[in-house]
Amino acid sequence: MIYNLDKINEMAEGDQDFINSVIAVFLEEVPEDLEALEIALQEKNHDQVYKLAHKIKPNVDLLGMEQTRAIALELETLGKQEANMAEIEKRFPMLKTDINQVVAELKNDFQL
Numbered sequence: 515m516i517y518n519l520d521k522i523n524e525m526a527e528g529d530q531d532f533i534n535s536v537i538a539v540f541l542e543e544v545p546e547d548l549e550a551l552e553i554a555l556q557e558k559n560h561d562q563v564y565k566l567a568h569k570i571k572p573n574v575d576l577l578g579m580e581q582t583r584a585i586a587l588e589l590e591t592l593g594k595q596e597a598n599m600a601e602i603e604k605r606f607p608m609l610k611t612d613i614n615q616v617v618a619e620l621k622n623d624f625q626l
Contacts, residue, residue: 517616518578536576537624541617544573548613551589555603563602564593574613582612 519533526532547570554562567589574582585608592602620626 516579516582516612517619520578521576534624537620538626540573540577541620541626544570544613545617547573548610552606552610555599555606558599560593560596560599562593564590567593570609570613574616577616579612579616582609582616585609585612 522533522536526536547566551563551566551570554566567586571583571586571590574586585605588605589602589609592605
């Protein structure tokens with residue numbers, strides 16, 4: 515398991531509906547953002563890479579996905595700096611793998 519619910523549990527203060535809501539939003543938004551990020555990479559659109567990585571970062575952070583957050587931060591920074599797209603593209607597969615794994619785990623763990 516590469517996610518951890520400590521931050522969400524702390525915020526929820528025992529409110530299971532809140533936890534389920536956060537998980538549902540993650541499952542709805544993050545895969546869409548990831549897909550849009552992949553398209554932005556294909557289109558070599560630095561601005562969109564920056565914006566989408568920036569949007570993904572707090573969502574993975576909320577689930578305690580430190581490694582994934584670090585990759586999103588790198589993508590965000592490189593997109594903002596308009597770095598070499600090959601450098602940005604090298605980091606994307608790890609982000610995609612982590613997010614897809616967590617999506618599958620969450621769906622299984624929360625019967626969604």
